[in-house]
Amino acid sequence: MIYQPKSIFIFLLCCTFLITGCQQSTGDFKVQEVPVEYLKAGQGFLEVSTVAQGLDVPWGMDYVDNKVLFTEIKGKVKELNLSTGELRTLLDLTDVYTRTTPGLLDIAIQKNTKDDPFVFINYTKKQDSILVSTLIRYQYTGSELINRKEILTVAGASGHNGSRLLIDEKNILYWATGDVADNKMAQDSTTLNGKVLRMNLDGSVPTDNPIPNSLVYAWGFRNIQGMTFDKDANLFTAEHGDAIEDEVNWVRPLHNYGWPLIEGMHDTDEELAIVSKTKMTEPIKSWTPVIAPAGMAYYNHDQIAAWKNALLLVTLKSQTFRVLNLNSDQHTIKEEHIYFGKHFGRMRAVLVLPNGDILLSTSNRDWNPQPGFPKENDDRILRIRASKEQPKEFLQEDVAIATSEKQNGLVLFKNYCASCHREDGKGVEKTFPPLLNSTKIKDLPAFTKLLLEGTTDKQTIKGVRYEQNMASFKFLKDVELAEIINYVSKSFGDKKTTTPKAVKALRN
């Protein structure tokens, strides 16, 4: 290995930490192989290094005893030793069903125990040819995962399997399940999908659950991808909206978060009419256009003062890391800061270590890599921590795109359509149909109707059956829809054009 001057400096810096009694020895062997980058956040500089690479969609991470255990979507559970940088495979499951989003998803490790801690994972698998989501428990000996026990199995699907796992200080396990793309699930408080479930570590119902003999804690969720507690044990989730309104929710027992009757804030006439009859809870934050939130963690360490008392959120579609500073009421968001736009690609999981370092995982080898990714060393686990250096070159906070500014067809297409149909209009095989040479886009009234109404039946297009529906885009203004239609027609079709007036006429 060739030692760069910078690496030696970091090595010395690390030794200094060790000598001065830093509890977490976070060895830098891996870091020396990959150049460190810097980020300016608030007044200070942070250092971003790679602690593991060559991974395959590290989906969930948790910490125990100076090690990070993490899942990879196709079925591996790996152990990263933070002292030595050593990476080991603990499990290689063979019954994981993985295609696009399903697979081995989250992991959670029991805290505060003198015994070998329990480790929970959940994954999609086929059971008698039907997809299910299963929650499994192991015990971690410090080097092995043993005593496998099946805890709970709920409905699974080819999409919307959630999910996140979280264990609180009292050893209660929370499992956020997806609605399995079935609109009947989330509002039915007797099913276990589209819910936050609450259980003892053996899967039994805690005696203080809000519904006696039921694991259901809160409902009305679509597809939760992030979940964390703050310092006061407030529970927060991040979830994917449909075409609009990705959300962060403050989850409380027996609250109904609205899906599929309501999306995001209660702000349309239809939604206001619904909540005047049935009590539903608004998110504390929503994003339109969507950003595709993924993992979320709570930061409350002095190491990075600007991020104290903040929710840290990584995202897939917008390829960013976001810091949502909380107000002292602990349930409203004061500020949002956005970092790393497209720099590391899609991001899946985030974990705060006891010493205040932050780990992020990339997701560039998943089913939907964005232009320029995956890079050779993807996927990676990155570490962010305070830097003592005054670097000459550094990344900076991203300036949010003002949504009020006039948006042309290309920008609108990128914001609302390209995540599925791709910027080149070629779609994603068997998942999202191509727009290039689609007959549908040559029939402008039919195309307009499709965008206004979405699809309700799964369509077979050119011999391929698509398993998901497309959401309605009627929330876009006539002028915006006309811009998109004309852009799609010009780029992928026969270049016919429409007008906002023609869109308006079809709207009613």
Ligand code: HEC
């Ligand atoms: C979340 C993913 C997603 C987004 C975002 C999305 N679509 Fe789709 N789109 C689909 C799916 C899935 C289908 C197939 C629907 C079905 O089978 O019911 C589809 C179908 C279509 C079709 C029909 C194709 C054909 O040949 O019949 C067109 C046209 C289309 N979408 C245009 C758009 C436009 C324009 C946008 C942006 C405003 C957009 N879509 C946004 C997922 C998406």
